[in-house]
Amino acid sequence: MWKNYLLIALRNIRRNKLRTFVHVFGLSLGVGICLLIFQVVLHAFSFDRFHSDADRIYRVHTVSEWQPGERFESSGTSGPLGEVIDDELAFIETKGRLYTLSEVSAVVPDQNRYIGKSNLVAFADQGFMKIFERVWLAGNPETALSSPFQAVISESSMQKYFPGLEASEVLGKEMLWIDAADSIYTHIHGVVRDYDQLTDFIFKDFISFSTIAQLEKSDWYGLHSWTNLNSSSQLFVKIAKSEDQAQLDEGLQKVASKYLDIDDNSEKFSAKPLNTMHFSENFNGTEVSLDLLKGLIFIGVIIMLLACLNFVNLETALAIKRSKEVGIRKTLGSDRKQLMLQFLSETFLLVIAAACLSVFLADGYYQLFSSYLPETFQYISFSVYNGLFLLLISVLITCLSGIYPAVILSGYQPQRALKGEVQGGSQLGYGSFLRKNLTVIQFTASITFICLVLVLRSQLQYVSSQPLGFEKDAVMYVRLPFMGDPEVKAQLNDRIWQQSSVSAASLSNALISSNSLWTTDSYLQGDTTGQALYVHVMNVDSAFVEVHGLNILAGKRASNKIDEVLVNKNFLHQANLSSPEEALGMSLQISGEQRRIVGVLDNFNARNLREEILPMVFIYSPTYYNYLNVKLAPSQNLSHAKLSLEAIVKEVYPYESGEFLFIDEAIEGFYEADRRIQGILSFASGIAILISILGLYGLSSYTIAQRSKEVSIRKVLGAGVTSILMLISKQYIWLVLISTTLAIIPAYYFSNQWLKEFAYKIEMPYVVFGLVGLAVLGMALTVVFIHSLQVIRTNPAKVLKSE
Template identity: 30%
Template sequence: MHHPTPPKWADRFLCWYCRTDLLEEIQGDAYELYERQCKSKGKFRADLAFGWNVLRFFRWSNLKRRTSPYRPAMMYKNYFQVFKRNLLRQKAYAALNIFGLAIGLACFVLISLYIRDEMSFDRMHTKSDRIFRMHEILESEGVGERSASLPFPVAEALQVDFPDQVEQYVRFFNFQSPALAMSTIDHEKEFYESRAFFTDSTFFDVFDFNLITGSKATALDHTNSVIITQSMAKKYFGDTNPMGKYLVFQGEHNLLVTGVLEDVPQSTHFQFDFLISFSTLTHYYGTSWPGWYWNPCWTYLLLRNPSDAPVLEAKMPAFIRKYFPEEIINDVTLTLFPLADIHLQSNHDYEIQPNGSMSTLYIFGCVAFFVVLIAGINFINLSTARAIKRAKEVGMRKTLGSYKGQLITQFLFESVAVCALAAVVAVGIVIAALPFFNTFAEKDIPFSTLLDPFFVAVLILLPLVVGIFAGLYPAFVLSSFQPITALKSASSGEKGLMFRKVLVVVQFSLSIILLVGTGISMDQLMMLQKNDTGFQQENVIMIQTLRTPVAQTFEAIKAEFKSNKNVLEVTAVEDVLGAKHQVGNYSFDVMEKTRPIPRLNVRHDFLKTFDIPLVAGRDYSEEIYTDDSLALLVNEQLVKQMGWTNETAIGKSFNGRLNKQIVGVVKDFNFASRHQPIKPLVIDLNLNPRAFNLFIKYMAVRVSPDDMNSTISFLESKWEEQYPGWPFEYFFLDSSLESLYKAESKLSKITIIFSALSILVACLGLFGLSTHTVEQRKKEMSIRKVLGSSDAEIFLLFTKRFFVLILIAIVIAFPLAYVLMKQWLSTFAYQVDIDFVIFVLVGFAALGIAFATIAFQAWKATRTNPATVLKND
């Protein structure tokens, strides 16, 4: 059918203009209008009208193009429509891409939430930059203690001597007891409380904890006053107002409730439920505090300026010489530690509660980075692999007049849009997983934290960065093709092949490093928890006895307990064996002066209860009445440091108030955490009943594993008969010692979970790439089958390229993993030997997972009918 031709100059101008702006619909409308006018008005008048309309349109569009939002909006609407069509056309790949990246982003956000929470400890106080805790290091020749606490008089003397630096101080004290008894006045509710402290009335001058009821100025001013938290108010008084009511402390002192605090946030390096006025201690120590040797007080200083800390530390040697006992002044060092650094960087003895670890956070940070990097690589790999499928589209668009800049914008827009969807899915995953993560990580991170500017920025910038990198290849490489080249290259699968191979190798290398690290960290944890510590820790029940009536009737309750056939041995000990110890000053024959040496006060049958072997001499004997005053047991490490042999050590004297002699040498055992090497130890028999007020904190009862419940019930009944009104509080020693390695346990659990997720993400990418490869090479495989290749040969051909990449990843990852884990293990006093079986297992696991991932696609490739493929192609 013949169509009238408009004026040549106007026609060419309109074609050029509409082509460059992708406005083909305007060109079509102009031709339709011209044809109608030719029929109604004649060709001459139609030509004039066509030319005029073209000029008028050009003038209007140039004026409006830069000021009207319609044009950019229409352009991005077009981008969005193309993006939506591609997304719906390739649902499987879109799901793989979005879900894989969402998992990586969610892992990164969850670990970041954990790290941010750990680093926020103690920063809620407005004066946190001026608050320092003072530490005492008492060591001689590397033996002694690095204590987080100080003697009673230190704080007051510091403020008196250095008023220009020390504005205020506050101390915390709890008799160095694991728990203290508290009850209502009618004794209906009686509990041991592990978070009860005596503290100075200056508490609120230093810290900003919120007092709901009561006066901060006077709540701790008077003797026998106590502030309790909301939880304790509910626990002891129910819905009744606790103000003005009494609690009974240790069964002997009535404490008046003068305030109710908000529950202490978890983001503080120590938790408390009861704050008792420091002046209440006059009931126990009179008007003068214990001296300058015993160091049971955690002491915090509020400095006038943060820069005063080094000035004050420089004055400590003179301060020590002025006040501390002569025998220890050369062994004592006093240091200041910033409040905000305590939780992650203080690893001193006698911490109020276990702290976190900065090195653990570094590892978690690396895990988060690895997982999000693996997810990003996976996204980029799939995006670039699929991009070549759009070469024909690029050719058609360029033929129709699209600019290179418009194509770049289109591809980047689509890539960023997919990443934005992944970010939305990631937020959903985080919201769903956060309650479980809080339980697992022992945190209380609220959902509102996700609205923090940092996490908002993460959820915007990370997808944006990944989207831009993923869109760079199709945006700049494909858009640079000449139309004829793009159309010819539409079916080529080799574009960017080397780039994708490198990404797969990097991706699996990171995953393998995480898997190896997980295996070695689990081995290290098992070694710390389960390896022989040198003493019996299974089936040992520890009963709290400090400042209880046990002091007067220990032998009686011991006999009552041992009347049960399932009770094997009973003793008493100063601290939790394998976790804590105290330090005493000792001077043996070969020593010129006293030295601080780790010490344990014990009762008879200590070695029997914990099954600690003697290597020389004898044990303490109940038949030798002078053992508690004239005999000592020591360990092999002390003998070695003194330059003796085990046999020659017997009879060596300790120069103290009494001339004690070594009567036995015990085999070395881990009396402290296995984070530390075994040090010299003195085991001191203390039969003084008053020792239960300070030096003896626990009864240790070793029982038969048979019928454990009835044995515990028996012990509880005998306890209640002997000590009515005193709660029977116990724990199993092995369970308690496991808590010492909480940081390593948490590290192992988190790396297991996120390593598994990293492998899942990597496999999603591998599945996507294998599917893409099947599509790209289906014609080649069909021709090979027609030419006689077997299914096995086709299967091998398909899987070989992926297996080679995994093997390269293994070769790269193993040395890196070994170096990294060797460096991490060097931070432990006891290190597990790196088991190369782990490397073998991880290698086979990586190959097996890769095989399982691509096997279906490989099998699918072998089952394809060549005739169908070649006919369709």
């Protein structure tokens, strides 16, 4: 029986080549997207699943809430918490402390060999190595990292530091790590194998945590105070099997109440399961937004549903052509169940063909969007997971797409089907209503996607064209060593400024506009009263104003004196000062030091345009400069000037990259995630509108097939082509207009939710919604006109000869 079903299905597929192409192509578009999204989601949820007892491992976060609605969560914790947590909470089996470092220079002292800078070095204790087990190639895990100045390195680091040596041979070797705080001499007490599975624990080298105290650097690393929050200070715990997250959170709240001086529970500790770390704050900025993953899944489901609706539309539209086949089969003894199985087997073959094609389409999607995806992600064409996914989705699509057409086709009455009267049934009247609604759903989704893309595009164009309050053309910057010798940096700055290609140069602790933010409390002293102000601080030299073309409203630019500061215009508003001149000479206490306001700058956007401009204070503290900013002279060859300046930086700092970057490129990077979302939605819009047009083709096929005799009679009676086209197209105009009306609701909601993230934003472009509707209507009518003309141009005698 099944063999017979398959043979008949194959014959029908071969006979109706256009139908087969439309079905297979339409479904493969949706299945390909779902397959790629499935692999992306599977990849994201695969991080750090291999650790023993992963379900009992948690990372402790700190949650602060200054006022309702202003909540800040950090993956870091205060240092003292790591010292007392296992004493306070008896159900903690093991605690693991980690302090991450950045830009650490590695040196092999015995060879006097500089290895380079690394972001893969961290302080860790024995507990951390117990929680996150490793394969030890050499050393004793019970004693390694137990004392100050001990180190454990990975196998890949060993091959880099001591090429040609075995793991046992490097034990006891000396390593020097140079951090901003100090030079740390250590001896290697262990070598571990690198993780070969997906993990967010990227670190290769570990220095014993007790080294920090031995160096007397607890203050420097911010581990000395309960009130000091440092995201580099990480705390992991493994709890007993009998406990759960609720008990851990309750215990952490008791610890917070005991040790933190807080009011109304404004600050607390919170436990996060290990399997959520990839979706919050990890160690190399590759965390994935759960909301983004949910959005991708939603887009995949929508596209797949549109493809299924398209299948249903086209199958029911072509059902009239198979009515006599059904009548003959029923006359020969086939029952309704057998006919349904026959049609479902035909649908399943089409879906399987689409699934096979989708494997290659998904690879094409991956090539198109590879820059949007994590570096660790690789598309795999053939795997067990892919096979299972494609099988499950094929069965699901067969059920969603095939059952309704199978019910309709198998329900034809033989005597009516053989006479060609199937369209008169009440069941098909319902079917016509359903098909029109399915088409409305398809176009609603398509119009919604297109509207969202255009709103995103308009907003991104708006933020790109907004004046930021400073000059960004031909301005470059280079990163310098943090906490390097201030005199060396000043000499480098002077040397750069002397170059003919440079019009100005300046040192600062941050870029003119970046995601970096240093905020603190300040105290403005008036004639009789004082006022506390929360301000954004930038540490810059006197040339910073010239390099970036900042506008001075009153006073002068600072003259590289510690007791002089500049403020911005919003500082005046916050301090209730009526004019810039009024602020000049006022005393401002900041960072425990008394300073004097000597100038007022006009506002500029020191952050991205999602945020309002904060009250700002510009101080002078040369010890902490780590950026050199350069304004190039007019009419310079940018490439040549860049190379010559980089050569000078490399002379002074041979171990730094010395690469100059343009500030306008850094600013463009603020909105890279939004551009990626726009790209994904643009692609989804294209697929959705393509599938919708295919669905419209199915609906118009059905309608025109039903009305072919009517069209022929009208032609005989003298009706023109235009009047017939308008008659046929009228219902499609209404369908698209209804779709546009319905699409406005989700398009407005999602656009408005996204625009709320921006302090500077466009007005909702309602006109765009109407223009998109008109554009889609134009495409739809074009398809209908092309299809209708084939029928209109047919000789009426061929259509009416059976009457």
